[in-house]
Amino acid sequence: MIRTPIYFDNNATTPTDPRVVEAMLPYFTEHFGNAASQTHSFGWTAQQAVETARKAIAAAINASPREIVFTSGATESDNLAIKGVSEAYADRGSHIVTVQTEHKAILDSCKHLEKHGFQVTYLPPEPDGLLDLNRLADAITEKTILVSVMQANNEIGVVQDIAAIGALCRERGVLFHTDASQSLGKVPLDVEAMHIDLASFTAHKLYGPKGIGALYVRRRDPQVNLAIQMDGGGHERGFRSGTLNVTGIVGFGKAVEICMQEREQETARLVHLRDRLKRGLQSALPNVCVNGHETQRLPGNLNVSFHGVVSDSLMMGLSDVALSSGSACSSGSLAPSYVLKALGLREETALSAIRFGLGRFNTEEEVDYVIGRCVEVVRRLRALSPLVEE
Numbered sequence: 196m197i198r199t200p201i202y203f204d205n206n207a208t209t210p211t212d213p214r215v216v217e218a219m220l221p222y223f224t225e226h227f228g229n230a231a232s233q234t235h236s237f238g239w240t241a242q243q244a245v246e247t248a249r250k251a252i253a254a255a256i257n258a259s260p261r262e263i264v265f266t267s268g269a270t271e272s273d274n275l276a277i278k279g280v281s282e283a284y285a286d287r288g289s290h291i292v293t294v295q296t297e298h299k300a301i302l303d304s305c306k307h308l309e310k311h312g313f314q315v316t317y318l319p320p321e322p323d324g325l326l327d328l329n330r331l332a333d334a335i336t337e338k339t340i341l342v343s344v345m346q347a348n349n350e351i352g353v354v355q356d357i358a359a360i361g362a363l364c365r366e367r368g369v370l371f372h373t374d375a376s377q378s379l380g381k382v383p384l385d386v387e388a389m390h391i392d393l394a395s396f397t398a399h400k401l402y403g404p405k406g407i408g409a410l411y412v413r414r415r416d417p418q419v420n421l422a423i424q425m426d427g428g429g430h431e432r433g434f435r436s437g438t439l440n441v442t443g444i445v446g447f448g449k450a451v452e453i454c455m456q457e458r459e460q461e462t463a464r465l466v467h468l469r470d471r472l473k474r475g476l477q478s479a480l481p482n483v484c485v486n487g488h489e490t491q492r493l494p495g496n497l498n499v500s501f502h503g504v505v506s507d508s509l510m511m512g513l514s515d516v517a518l519s520s521g522s523a524c525s526s527g528s529l530a531p532s533y534v535l536k537a538l539g540l541r542e543e544t545a546l547s548a549i550r551f552g553l554g555r556f557n558t559e560e561e562v563d564y565v566i567g568r569c570v571e572v573v574r575r576l577r578a579l580s581p582l583v584e585e
């Protein structure tokens with residue numbers, strides 16, 4: 196028996212794993228202390244839990260615990276990284292390089308800086324969503340202080356060659372930030388091997404709670420400095436003041452631990468489900484094309500355009516399946532996704548795109564059910580549309 200509605204929007208957010216909730220619960224009640232209270236055991240217990248989580252997160256990315264700064268999520272981490280670096284290194288240069296397909300938290304932080312005298316290059320990706328390294332190398336100038344390229348895209352799931360980008364930035368003496376919100380716990384990330392100087396994370400994309408995230412800030416070779424964006428009590432090495440969200444941090448740490456333990460098996464399972472979904476759709480329907488690189492993408496992500504079918508109509512017909520046509524932030528607008536437009540897709544193709552985001556709690560039965568429902572609704576809509584011949 197299939198229980199509906201089915202959740203296939205795991206790139207927007209994920210349910211909190213019950214094991215994560217269980218780990219968090221005591222920190223709401225008996226262990227409610229303020230991690231900054233150093234005069235009694237309530238504070239010490241909270242602080243210990245925070246440090247345990249910090250260690251787990253650092254270990255997952257081959258960093259040192261002291262390089263992890265807790266924030267309210269990836270939006271805040273992106274703001275702190277982009278604005279913090281630019282303001283701190285303004286005497287060295289005023290140029291930033293990023294990519295057109297980045298999350299709005301990056302693009303809008305860059306737009307903010309442009310109003311304050313910085314220059315930003317927004318590189319176009321290749322048609323498969325990958326960044327051409329030669330293009331990046333050409334964009335870096337004497338004035339460049341920061342390159343920001345996400346590891347995995349939230350709409351099309353494309354995973355960039357972060358190691359190559361990091362090596363290039365290191366060679367050119369430019370700081371490198373990556374938004375790894377979608378990839379942490381799903382795709383290998385090693386801040387040393389990949390020469391990453393800053394990285395943004397958020398717990399709610401990896402079966403942790405919402406409202407908690409982190410920024411990795413390199414402490415040596417080179418030590419990264421940040422202009423503080425939140426003044427106050429000087430928490431988190433002064434980088435981010437505010438009473439720590441202890442329950443959230445405990446959940447974040449537990450969520451990362453589970454992902455790391457289960458990653459290999461879970462990747463294989465999701466790739467199997469994703470490929471089954473793709474085959475099921477493409478074998479039953481003509482003119483279904485995959486957006487973004489076919490294989491260099493997140494295990495659970497499939498973004499496809501159903502030629503001749505407007506995605507909003509398809510989603511309306513699939514009311515028992517939670518899907519999205521793009522990022523959660525821009526859903527509800529009728530304009531085609533800026534990410535798909537940056538790939539060079541025709542407006543019509545971009546408007547017919549659906550993002551399938553498979554996650555930990557999805558099953559093969561659900562995949563088969565969604566294939567059946569999709570095929571049925573697409574056939575019906577195409578029959579109504581005079582533009583498409585099958």
Ligand SMILES: *Cc1c(COP(=O)(O)O)cnc(C)c1O
Nearest residue numbers: 268269270298349374376377397
């Ligand atoms: C979800 C997401 C964000 C925003 O994270 P929040 O914690 O919701 O603020 C930023 N970047 C990417 C790539 C994301 O997927």
